[in-house]
Structures are given as structure tokens and as C-alpha cells.
Amino acid sequence: MTHWIEEIVEKLAPRAEGKEFFVANGGLSVSGLQHVGRLRGEITIVDTVVRLLRKRGINAHHKLTLYTVDAWKGKDTQLSQFRDPEEAKTYKGWPLYMVPDPYGCHSNWVEHYWADFGNYLDQFSEKVEVVTTKDLYEKDERMKRFVLLSVTELREKVVSTINKYRGEKKLHKDYIPFQPICEKCGRVDATEAIEVDPVNYRVKYVCKNCGHEGWQSLTKGKLNWRVEWVGVWYALNVDFEPYGKDHATPGGSRDSCNELAEKVYGFKPPEGLAYEWVGYRRQGKDLGDMGSSDFIGFSPKQWLEVAEGEVLRLIYLSAPPMRRVVLSLEEVPSYYDEYDKAERVYYGVEEGDPLLAKSYTLSALKPLPEKMPFQLRYINAMILSQVLPSKGEDLNEVIARLRETKQLKQDLTDYDIHRIKTRITLAKKWLQLYAPAQYRITIVETPPVKEISKLLGDGVRELLIELREQLYRLQEWNEEEIKKTMMNIKKTPQQEKQFFKALYLAFFGKEYGPRLAPYLAMLNKDFVIQRLAEVTNSAKGEQDG
Ligand SMILES: [Zn+2]
Ligand SMILES: [Zn+2]
Known part of the structure; x- marks a missing residue:
């Protein structure tokens, strides 16, 4: 392929x-x-x-x-x-x-x-x-020659070629395809060239904006845009130039410019590509x-x-x-x-x-490494910048956490380390500038036990204890396994609501937040188990007492 x-x-x-x-x-x-x-x-x-x-x-x-x-x-x-x-x-x-x-x-x-x-x-x-x-x-000498040809020898052919593409509003046969900058008012879109002085490389013009009449150098102004496009191709010897789709319609501007290049100026227009x-x-x-x-x-x-x-x-x-x-x-x-x-x-x-x-x-701008580099998911880089004490600033801490959570098993090359660092920096900025509001969380140091205890009736406490035990037994501490464990605990719709509210409160200190599993996966397993124990135990005390 x-x-x-x-x-x-x-x-x-x-x-x-x-x-x-x-x-x-x-x-x-x-x-x-x-x-x-x-x-x-x-x-x-x-x-x-x-x-x-x-x-x-x-x-x-x-x-x-x-x-x-x-x-x-x-x-x-x-x-x-x-x-x-x-x-x-x-x-x-x-x-x-x-x-x-x-x-x-x-x-x-x-x-x-x-x-x-x-x-x-x-x-x-x-x-x-x-x-x-x-x-x-x-x-540019080539451009200057092109401009001069366009307003003298080739002018008539230029005008008749453009007119083939202009529908009703034809250009006048005396039209000079160059608009000088008006010396008086500065406009380049209001002047009309009326006479060419090729020896001194200048045109005489009238300005329809301010009424000024005078001479201006052919270096100060611009060709009719179709002619200008062809002039750029000519001056730079362009072989390939892609163009936005609005130029691509049959009989559209690109076609007219191709014809100008080929039939009037006698050179091969660049190959194109519409996008x-x-x-x-x-x-x-x-x-x-x-x-x-x-x-x-x-x-x-x-x-x-x-x-x-x-x-x-x-x-x-x-x-x-x-x-x-x-x-x-x-x-x-x-x-x-x-x-x-x-x-x-x-x-x-x-x-x-x-x-x-x-x-x-x-897409690569630099040589690619021989072996696949370590991939730290962008979203996980962001989470690390939220859950780690150093907020991702301390690279050793980042790497240690990745090893603890078994996401990182290989030795890191300089390339890998550089990439981890880059992703954390970028993702951290993304969190600040563009992340949806629910991502803006921090891990609370002390969970609001009182609030949580209100949610632990109706068997929810037992469900959280079950979650803790099942998480404790997990062989692989990763997002997928954690998610499965949370889903596998059977709960009624009402219990489910309280269950998640309690979990959000336990980690983020508020009743809602982003999907939990990716965050728990980035937290140290012992910490998660410890936090769940803390919440279920002490909340029990509050409730009973
Ligand atoms: Zn003017
Ligand atoms: Zn500026």
C-alpha cells in the first residue's frame, strides 16, 4: 500500500x-x-x-x-x-x-x-x-522582469486570458494589471494605473479614494492577484505548490493561473495539490x-x-x-x-x-529510536502532576511511581527520560489551560470523614470494605484491573451513587470528579488501601459514636 x-x-x-x-x-x-x-x-x-x-x-x-x-x-x-x-x-x-x-x-x-x-x-x-x-x-530581478512584461508586451494577452475566467464583469481592454500604492492616502486597492513608463520602471495612476494623480514606481504596489500568483511561480521557479480547496474548482483561479503561466508567459506551472x-x-x-x-x-x-x-x-x-x-x-x-x-x-x-x-x-522530525520508547500516556502524565507530592517536578519521584505501579518495567534511555519530562510539562500546562473542570482536582491530605459517614448506610460501608479487600488482592495495579474491580462489586443504583460519592470524597474531598480508575492507578497501591481503611474505619466510629 x-x-x-x-x-x-x-x-x-x-x-x-x-x-x-x-x-x-x-x-x-x-x-x-x-x-x-x-x-x-x-x-x-x-x-x-x-x-x-x-x-x-x-x-x-x-x-x-x-x-x-x-x-x-x-x-x-x-x-x-x-x-x-x-x-x-x-x-x-x-x-x-x-x-x-x-x-x-x-x-x-x-x-x-x-x-x-x-x-x-x-x-x-x-x-x-x-x-x-x-x-x-x-x-527580485526575476519578479521585476515579470512585472514589466505584464504591463507592457504581454499586457493584452494577460487581460484577454483573465477575461476568459471572469464571467460578466470583464476587464477593460486597456486595463493595466498593476495597482500602485497611492503616495497620498496609502491605499493599494483604490488606484488605477493609466500609463506605463517602462524606461523609468513606473506607472501613472489615479486614486479613486483620495483623487490623487501621480507616478509611482513598479516596486511599490502589486499585480492583479492572479498575475501576482503566476509572478511568484516565475520568480521563485516553483515546481510544486499545494492550494486550499477554494482555488480548486474547475475553471477556478488555479486553472486560470495555469493558463496564464503556460500560454502567456511560456513556462510550465507548478504541480498542485488541493487540500x-x-x-x-x-x-x-x-x-x-x-x-x-x-x-x-x-x-x-x-x-x-x-x-x-x-x-x-x-x-x-x-x-x-x-x-x-x-x-x-x-x-x-x-x-x-x-x-x-x-x-x-x-x-x-x-x-x-x-x-x-x-x-x-x-511525521517524525528527528531520527526515531531503534526500540520503541517508553510511552507515558498524556493523561497519565497529567495525573502524575496532580497526585505526586512534587507535582511532577521531581523526575526521580515520577519514575519511582511509575515503577511502583508496575507501569514501567524496562530500563530508561535518555530519550525516554526526556520524553517523560516533556509530556509532564505539556500535560501540566494543558490541565491549567484546557482541561474540563472535573479534572481540576487534588488529592486531599485528610478525607472529610464526617461527610463520608453520612453516605455509608444502606450497606455502602460493606461495599467499600469489599472494594478495599479486592483491590488489596490485585496482582496487577493498573487502570484496567482497578476499573474491573470497581464494576464487579454488585450494587443497587442507589448504593452505586453513594459508593462513588464516598470514593470521590475520600480522595478528592468533593462528591464528584473525573473517572477514578486512572487516578487510583497512578496512586501508590498502599496509599489507596490505607485511605479506604481510614475512611471505612473512622467513619464507622463517627457513625456509631
Ligand atoms: Zn489615494
Ligand atoms: Zn506586536
């Missing part, structure tokens, strides 16, 4: 062979929140393709183009980032890179929103070469697709506070590209369970889908 991404690489190989270098590119407009959905196509897919090509001896590069000259739309969600949204309206139509940072900590809008994404890319990908359209227009958007779920509710200018979703920085990059890569690599993925920070423990499962399948410890194992190897 072949993994879908290997099929893509297979298709790209003939194009790549014999080339001095192969360029895979992703494109982003920094219009707001740079969310993790953008790590799917532009980062994970491109990175994996590039690395698989390199394995075939191809000199492949991963580029990422930021569309920083795009006009800032001034949507309500963007305006509300500013302390004074009214004043922010004056930035409408400005190139993104000219819009100020709403928080004042970076030099502009782009730098601010790029930081929580761009500064963390090395956790999700090998080296990414970041390019901005601003730099391409201002400094689905990534949705965002909070408190179990699907809030729709993540969106940059709508500020829906969360950033790579936020992901890395509670999870590792490889875990997200696995999610993206195991889903076919056109399947919608919905992410929620509240569900990180289950993402880790899936990751651990893929790991077990890869190491042959568990049977499963070989494609899942393949996705696991592709």
Missing part, C-alpha cells in the same frame, strides 16, 4: 529528476491570526514532499511566500484588534506591511501576527525559506473553518504550549488531503493516544493499519 503523499512524490519525480534544484512553495496572506490550519498544506505537506524528494537525491527546497502587499480589508474582526477601531479604519486598503501593530510590540501588522507562527516553524518542519511579496517586488481547510472546535462545538482575518482558531505557539509538533504532523499526514480535519486544544490527550497507537503499530507492538505506521515515520 502506498501512502497518499508518496503517490504525490511519485508523480513529481519525473519533473524533479535532472533539475539543479526543485522548489516547493506555500503561500500565505498575513491578514490576521496565523492559525495552525496553515501548517497543513503550506508546511506539513510541502515539508514532507521536500524530504521525500531529497531521499531520492533531489536538491529540493521548501519556500513559503507571504503576501504582504495584499490590501488590509479592515473587517470588523481586524478593526477590533485595535484599541481605537474608529482610527484603525484609516488603514483600510493599505498594504498589510504598512498597517501598524495593534499592540505596538512589533514594527507592523505582519510582523506581529507572523511572530506566533514564524518563530515556531522549526518545531513543525525542516528549514523553510520565507519570502515576502514586498521583497520580491522591491528586490481541505481545517476546522476549529471548542467545548465540543464546531466553530467552522479556522480563518486568519476572522481570528478563528489558534496559533502554532498555542499548540506548542501543550503538545509537540510531530503530533499535529501525524494528524495532517494520516488524513487524506481532501478530508476535513477539526482541531480542538481540549482534545490534545486523545491526539496523543492516537500518536502512541501509531507508534506501537510502527514498532510492531500492536496490530494496525500500516498506513498509520507510515504516517508516523513521516
